[in-house]
Amino acid sequence: xxxxxxxxxxxxxxxxxxxxxxxxxxxxxxxxxxxxxxxxxxxxxxxxxxxxxxxxxxxxxxxxxxxxxxxxxxxxxxxxxxxxxxxxxxxxxxxxxxxxxxxxxxxxxxxxxxxxxxxxxxxxxxxxxxxx
Numbered sequence: 001x002x003x004x005x006x007x008x009x010x011x012x013x014x015x016x017x018x019x020x021x022x023x024x025x026x027x028x029x030x031x032x033x034x035x036x037x038x039x040x041x042x043x044x045x046x047x048x049x050x051x052x053x054x055x056x057x058x059x060x061x062x063x064x065x066x067x068x069x070x071x072x073x074x075x076x077x078x079x080x081x082x083x084x085x086x087x088x089x090x091x092x093x094x095x096x097x098x099x100x101x102x103x104x105x106x107x108x109x110x111x112x113x114x115x116x117x118x119x120x121x122x123x124x125x126x127x128x129x130x131x132x
Contacts, residue, residue, distance in 0.1 A: 047076030048129035050083075051107060055125050057116075066114040070127050074102035082130045087114045089123035099132075 054069040066087050074081065084097040096112045116123065 044077035046074050046079035046081050046102060046131050048072050048074050048081040048083075048102065048131065050127050050129055052109075053125060053127050061118065064116045064118050066116050066123060066125070068112045068114070068125055068127065069109055070112065071107055071109045072100065072102065072129050073107040074104060076104065078103045080132060082132060083110055083112070083127065084130055085112050085114075085125060085127045087116070087123050087125050089116060090121055 049072065050070060051073050052069075052071040056067050056069075058065050058067060068085050068087075070083055070085065072081065072083055078101075080099050080101050082097050082099050084095070086093050086095045094114050094116075096114060098110050098112060100108055100110055102108055
């Protein structure tokens, strides 16, 4: 029985010595590569474009709305893009925006509604996309 305990202790010491040397305890040089910085221009981002803007109106008098159906396409990496639209009427501008998740190569149509008070004359929409 004493011989078995002595042999077990010797085996445990040998295993501990092997594991300590395997963990790099005997070497001063590191084998891990240093982290490198990536330039922000090298990071893959979404690249959205506006394909189509379909502008319509609905309602009468105090319940008058401009409705923009906007189709945006992503030619870059998957990610969130922001569709930003504005309506200008009689020198006044209203803004609205919506975040949209677009996968690479996909297109999606979103709807933005602008409440308007009829001021006469034409109104003009402007639409663009942004990457946050």
